[in-house]
Amino acid sequence: MHEGWAGKQMHETETTTMANHSTAAEHPKWMQHHFSDPIQQRESVKFGMWIFLITEILFFGGLFCAYAIYRAWHPEVFLAAHHALDWKMGALNTIVLIVSSLTIALSIRSFQLDRKKEGMWLLVATFLLAGVFMVVKYFEYTHKFHLGIFPGEFYNYGGFAGVNNPHIFFSIYFVMTGLHGLHVLIGMGVIAWLVIRAARGAFGAEYYNPVEVTGLYWHLVDLIWIFLFPLLYLIH
Amino acid sequence: MAGKNAQHGAHGEHITPLRTYLAVGAALIVLTILTVGAIQFDFGSAMNLVIAMAIAVVKASLVALFFMHLLYDNKFYLFSFITTILFLGVFIILTMFDTMRRGDFYEEAMAPITPQAAMYESIEADTTGGHGSHGEGHGGGASHDDETGKSENKTGNH
Missing domain, CATH: 1.20.1280 (Monooxygenase)
Incomplete structure (x- = not known):
């Protein structure tokens, strides 16, 4: 395993002469004492985040599976009911999330290059774009609530005459987009915390692990929306 | 690269x-x-x-x-990411095989499992020896059920 995560761990215990300048003697503030060097710390933190993202993929996977089963069983319900969603809103939110993914990726790049202020402002931009996403979502949800389109047994919309059980589509819609929206809100909380730390100068070329793993999480939230958008808003 | x-x-x-x-x-x-x-x-x-x-x-x-x-x-x-996607694929595809083809084995069970499904009527009939006595059964009695799971039955293979 060339430069592998486990391989490095073993290698580190054998030899202390690596070509990096941070030794235990210096011990920067962000360096946890149970790691032997910043590279090992960084790789471990990222691996931990990837394990979490894997559980997230499987978590949403159950919902994608439910979607697949119900769409296969009731294609006509999905086709009819999806007209209640405004694809323009969905497309707008797709663009907003893509740009926010770009800004957080660029923020990490800025910290890698030790441009601390630029990195912080890109985090602020990411936070604001996430806010735009939630505002659009708010308008979409309230519009449906006004019509009486609620999840599950609370559904009382009279439209879609002749369509059997349109609430099945909306239950799936609300659970999938609701859970995704919750992830956006949690992401906003974490990004706000990163902005505060970045403003205090906590991140730079030497250390930006929290920004990097939050970026991974944020990209996964974007990635899930990339599938939700065509599956919910664009049914032919 | x-x-x-x-x-x-x-x-x-x-x-x-x-x-x-x-x-x-x-x-x-x-x-x-x-x-x-x-x-x-x-x-x-x-x-x-x-x-x-x-x-x-x-x-x-x-x-x-x-x-x-x-x-x-x-x-x-x-590697971890791709493996996850592959297992997600296994999960969804096998579940789809089950839910789409269940009717090939159990002719009563093509419909999603709800208390309204005719399957429950025949179970009830077996256990009580009586009639299907629940509220909104639309399968039309405990007799055999070619009309079971109306809209749900997409493959139509009884």
């Missing part, structure tokens, strides 16, 4: 050039417009779904490889 002008960070990590990030961002927006555009044309409902999913997979790959750095990072992360 690294660009000509790729830089490296304080601990030797790869720093993606600005150009690459902007190009990937632009490609993602173009693909979003493309997927909205493709749905305006009728390629048949299955083909439209395939096109939409193919575009989504390309977009997801761009995000994972460039924004999530899977292309440059330790390949163990890429």
Whole structure:
């Protein structure tokens, strides 16, 4: 395993002469004492985040599976009911999330290059774009609530005459987009915390692990929306 | 795979050039417009779904490889990610085999499992020796059930 995560761990215990300048003697503030060097710390933190993202993929996977089963069983319900969603809103939110993914990726790049202020402002931009996403979502949800389109047994919309059980589509819609929206809100909380730390100068070329793993999480939230958008808003 | 002008960070990590990030961002927006555009044309409902999913997979790959750095990072992360997707595929495909083909084995059970399904009437009939006595059974009695699961029965193979 060339430069592998486990391989490095073993290698580190054998030899202390690596070509990096941070030794235990210096011990920067962000360096946890149970790691032997910043590279090992960084790789471990990222691996931990990837394990979490894997559980997230499987978590949403159950919902994608439910979607697949119900769409296969009731294609006509999905086709009819999806007209209640405004694809323009969905497309707008797709663009907003893509740009926010770009800004957080660029923020990490800025910290890698030790441009601390630029990195912080890109985090602020990411936070604001996430806010735009939630505002659009708010308008979409309230519009449906006004019509009486609620999840599950609370559904009382009279439209879609002749369509059997349109609430099945909306239950799936609300659970999938609701859970995704919750992830956006949690992401906003974490990004706000990163902005505060970045403003205090906590991140730079030497250390930006929290920004990097939050970026991974944020990209996964974007990635899930990339599938939700065509599956919910664009049914032919 | 690294660009000509790729830089490296304080601990030797790869720093993606600005150009690459902007190009990937632009490609993602173009693909979003493309997927909205493709749905305006009728390629048949299955083909439209395939096109939409193919575009989504390309977009997801761009995000994972460039924004999530899977292309440059330790390949163990890429391996973990792809393995997860494969197992997710196994999960969904096997579940679909079950739910779509269940009727091949149990003619009563093609419908989703709800208390309204005729299956429950026959179970009740077996256990009580009586009649289907629940409120909203639409299967029409405990007799055999060619009309079971009306709208649910897509494959129609009894």
